[in-house]
Amino acid sequence: MGFNVHFDWTGSIGEVILGATKSDGGSRRVSYRIGGGTTLPFLDKNPSSPAPLIAFEICDNPVFWSPIIRNYCGELVNNLQEWAKAGDATYGADMIRLYLTSTRQRNFSDFPAVGKAVETALSATSLPLIIEGSNDPKIDSDIFQKCGEVGQGERLLLGTAEASRYRSIAAAALAYNHALIAQSPIDVNLAKQLNILLREIGIQRDHVVIDPYTGTLGYGFEYSYSAMERIRFSALKGDTDLAMPMISSAPDTLTIKEVREADLDGQDDMAVKWEFYTSLAAAVAGAEIVCVRHPKTIGMLKLAFASLKTGTGSMEVT
Amino acid sequence: MALKALDIYKLLPKKNCKECGDPTCLTFAMKLAGGKADVDLCPYLDDTSKTVLGATTRPPIRLVRIGVGERSFAVGEEFVLYRHEKTFYHPPGILFKVSDAQIPDEIASVTKRVRDESFIRVGADLRFNGIAIENTSNSADTFAKSVETVEKMADLPLVLISSSADALTAALAHCGTYRPLIHAATNKNFKGMCAVAKQHGCPLVIKARHLDELGQLAKDCTAEGVQDLVMDLSPASLRDFISLSTEIRQLAITRTAPDLGYPVYFDATAGGMQDAGIVIGILKYASVIVTNPLLPSSAKAALTLRQNVYTDPQKPIQMNPGLYRVGTPGKDAPVLMTVNFSLTFFTLEGYLESTRIPCFMLIVDTEGLSVLTAVAAGKLNEILVRDSLIKFGVESEVSHRSLIIPGYAAPLSGRIEEATGWKVLVGPRDAAEIGEFLNEEWKK
Numbered sequence: 001m002g003f004n005v006h007f008d009w010t011g012s013i014g015e016v017i018l019g020a021t022k023s024d025g026g027s028r029r030v031s032y033r034i035g036g037g038t039t040l041p042f043l044d045k046n047p048s049s050p051a052p053l054i055a056f057e058i059c060d061n062p063v064f065w066s067p068i069i070r071n072y073c074g075e076l077v078n079n080l081q082e083w084a085k086a087g088d089a090t091y092g093a094d095m096i097r098l099y100l101t102s103t104r105q106r107n108f109s110d111f112p113a114v115g116k117a118v119e120t121a122l123s124a125t126s127l128p129l130i131i132e133g134s135n136d137p138k139i140d141s142d143i144f145q146k147c148g149e150v151g152q153g154e155r156l157l158l159g160t161a162e163a164s165r166y167r168s169i170a171a172a173a174l175a176y177n178h179a180l181i182a183q184s185p186i187d188v189n190l191a192k193q194l195n196i197l198l199r200e201i202g203i204q205r206d207h208v209v210i211d212p213y214t215g216t217l218g219y220g221f222e223y224s225y226s227a228m229e230r231i232r233f234s235a236l237k238g239d240t241d242l243a244m245p246m247i248s249s250a251p252d253t254l255t256i257k258e259v260r261e262a263d264l265d266g267q268d269d270m271a272v273k274w275e276f277y278t279s280l281a282a283a284v285a286g287a288e289i290v291c292v293r294h295p296k297t298i299g300m301l302k303l304a305f306a307s308l309k310t311g312t313g314s315m316e317v318t
Numbered sequence: 319m320a321l322k323a324l325d326i327y328k329l330l331p332k333k334n335c336k337e338c339g340d341p342t343c344l345t346f347a348m349k350l351a352g353g354k355a356d357v358d359l360c361p362y363l364d365d366t367s368k369t370v371l372g373a374t375t376r377p378p379i380r381l382v383r384i385g386v387g388e389r390s391f392a393v394g395e396e397f398v399l400y401r402h403e404k405t406f407y408h409p410p411g412i413l414f415k416v417s418d419a420q421i422p423d424e425i426a427s428v429t430k431r432v433r434d435e436s437f438i439r440v441g442a443d444l445r446f447n448g449i450a451i452e453n454t455s456n457s458a459d460t461f462a463k464s465v466e467t468v469e470k471m472a473d474l475p476l477v478l479i480s481s482s483a484d485a486l487t488a489a490l491a492h493c494g495t496y497r498p499l500i501h502a503a504t505n506k507n508f509k510g511m512c513a514v515a516k517q518h519g520c521p522l523v524i525k526a527r528h529l530d531e532l533g534q535l536a537k538d539c540t541a542e543g544v545q546d547l548v549m550d551l552s553p554a555s556l557r558d559f560i561s562l563s564t565e566i567r568q569l570a571i572t573r574t575a576p577d578l579g580y581p582v583y584f585d586a587t588a589g590g591m592q593d594a595g596i597v598i599g600i601l602k603y604a605s606v607i608v609t610n611p612l613l614p615s616s617a618k619a620a621l622t623l624r625q626n627v628y629t630d631p632q633k634p635i636q637m638n639p640g641l642y643r644v645g646t647p648g649k650d651a652p653v654l655m656t657v658n659f660s661l662t663f664f665t666l667e668g669y670l671e672s673t674r675i676p677c678f679m680l681i682v683d684t685e686g687l688s689v690l691t692a693v694a695a696g697k698l699n700e701i702l703v704r705d706s707l708i709k710f711g712v713e714s715e716v717s718h719r720s721l722i723i724p725g726y727a728a729p730l731s732g733r734i735e736e737a738t739g740w741k742v743l744v745g746p747r748d749a750a751e752i753g754e755f756l757n758e759e760w761k762k
Contacts, residue, residue: 005564005565005568005569007568040564042557042560042561043560043561043564185690215661217619217622217623217626218439218440218622218625218626219661219664219665219668220661220665221623221626222401222626222627222629222631223631225401225626225627226400226401226402226631229400229401229402230400230402233400251750252665252750255668255669255672255750256668257664257668257671258618258622260668260672262615266613266614266615269613269615270614270615270618272615273593273613273615273616273618273619274615274619276593276597276619277593277597277619277620277622277623280593280594280597280598281597281601281623281627284560284597284598284601284602285601300593300594303591303594304556304591304593304594304597307555307556307557307589307591307594308556308557308560308594308598309557310557
């Protein structure tokens with residue numbers, strides 16, 4: 001018989017480069033070129049992208065971090081340098097994502113400290129970095145200016161632009177040649193709108209990673225899953241304003257009831273499984289970067305992604 | 319290509335005899351067009367029309383029921399590749415696997431767990447679906463005894479995994495009338511397997527390496543008289559499963575390969591990555607998933623993912639409007655108003671619980687719309703808030719007159735104050751910040 005499946009795709013996902021090595025003027029040991037997909041995730045015969053990549057999320061003030069991670073990582077969380085290093089060398093992440101949680105206090109103005117935190121992360125690991133700015137629009141401009149400047153030449157991924165606040169981050173990305181994350185609330189049209197706004201102020205398509213916002217498994221994940229599928233579908237159908245790689249992070253995972261109220265001796269396992277199920281499903285929907293906070297999730301995801309990328313990991317039963 | 323209702327109507331007798339169970343030929347035609355009725359229900363169709371209609375109006379993926387009674391489940395009858403195109407209709411059955419080489423106590427305890435364990439979330443009772451028994455002992459007698467052990471404990475759907483027709487026959491003596499799924503017929507043994515399946519009226523898994531072999535096997539088995547088929551794609555890896563299963567779904571729903579229009583079976587235990595297998599199985603069109611008994615963590619995550627993916631994307635999930643309590647709030651406890659979109663409710667409730675500040679949640683009826691959409695659509699307005707305060711008797715529950723509204727409802731704050739006479743505090747946009755807000759703004 002012989003079957004042939006046709007999807008009639010005409011478009012492909014645009015490529016974005018994250019991290020710069022020495023030859024490109026940075027100090028990273030690796031630089032990722034993500035995107036490039038021409039069909040649904042994991043169906044490309046010869047995928048050019050190294051995705052999905054696993055980003056390990058850390059922060060510079062652990063008061064704002066889940067107690068589950070504080071317990072598991074212990075003293076590490078109070079030492080940004082060591083925490084970032086462990087994410088790379090011990091836990092085996094592909095990227096480190098630093099949240100500048102220290103800025104989440106009233107009238108924050110210690111911008112040099114922010115620069116210092118980014119410097120620390122850059123020196124602790126030679127993996128490409130994602131830097132998450134402030135929660136407060138009033139200080140965006142100073143924060144992103146500082147992050148952009150300190151990371152100059154490193155091709156950071158800066159987060160996070162939203163429709164109501166994208167100018168400061170865009171300015172920093174433009175001035176220092178970084179990529180940025182464009183987040184919209186689980187809606188393909190809003191994602192497109194924001195990408196157009198960014199384009200109009202001069203951000204090139206190959207500097208944008210879409211974050212369609214990931215609701216945690218059990219708390220709206222299905223909406224995010226479909227938003228990601230629709231974005232990928234639109235891109236493959238030829239809509240260039242949606243043809244960027246996607247990032248998925250479900251920030252509420254460690255605070256939902258199932259994880260928070262799990263038996264103490266099973267809590268790490270619950271956290272890991274919840275992150276794993278969410279991240280893997282997001283990758284299947286088209287996310288090229290998935291972000292996790294529990295170190296143990298990284299190993300599990302790596303195994304699964306290895307099987308999905310290369311087809312290794314035999315499933316022969318008998 | 320699928321026919322339109324009017325094209326189908328032209329082929330029908332137009333007698334409006336009602337013998338098909340529908341009032342008119344036109345309504346029957348509409349059902350056929352939607353894949354919701356069988357052409358055989360019409361007694362007056364000639365064979366040519368039947369063939370034409372049968373091929374185009376049958377659901378593109380056959381509905382197959384496994385088990386009998388309350389816990390039985392049906393899979394198949396799917397129409398789309400993406401859930402957002404319509405919805406996925408029949409969630410996959412997830413069955414725990416045991417081996418007949420295990421001692422009866424172990425088998426019994428797994429059976430008991432599947433029988434009794436349930437996990438309630440968003441108002442639904444989530445359960446695993448049945449037991450898959452594998453004939454690893456190679457003894458027909460042992461296999462039959464294990465099946466008997468399971469049967470004695472529970473009326474659960476079963477998968478009987480054996481390559482021996484004798485072992486299956488011995489097992490079916492115990493459960494043959496309960497429609498267990500038989501695994502599996504191959505191009506070598508299909509005649510014997512079909513005979514066993516046919517004798518007991520059981521659904522049958524067909525297993526082959528390539529899609530054309532599967533299609534051929536499906537033809538051979540239906541010719542032998544077994545119509546309820548499920549396909550095991552023998553994937554070499556998770557990647558291979560995604561690719562085969564996606565191809566089959568696409569070929570089936572476009573009716574390019576009607577011989578592949580059957581639900582898919584997937585053994586997630588292979589390859590040592592069971593959790594990954596379950597995720598991929600649920601997302602990529604598996605209808606019967608077999609797994610080793612899962613840890614509580616994986617069990618909850620798997621059932622939740624299945625519930626999420628098989629939720630109808632066209633219907634917002636709603637809470638009943640009303641006044642909900644978090645902890646045991648007193649007369650001075652804060653009152654937080656929000657919409658009846660259930661995700662908004664559960665997210666906010668989760669964060670409120672972790673603040674450990676007892677409070678009231680006033681849930682108003684926005685027909686399941688989120689705050690942002692309800693404000694934009696005018697569904698959330700001062701009249702609704704005023705009426706809800708009265709309807710749910712909030713004034714008699716608290717001694718103060720302060721209402722906390724969601725950050726995204728800030729544009730309504732003035733109008734709500736005027737309409738209700740309550741003082742309005744605008745809360746954060748993000749529920750995650752509600753603890754901080756209550757500590758700083760409410761306690762002042």
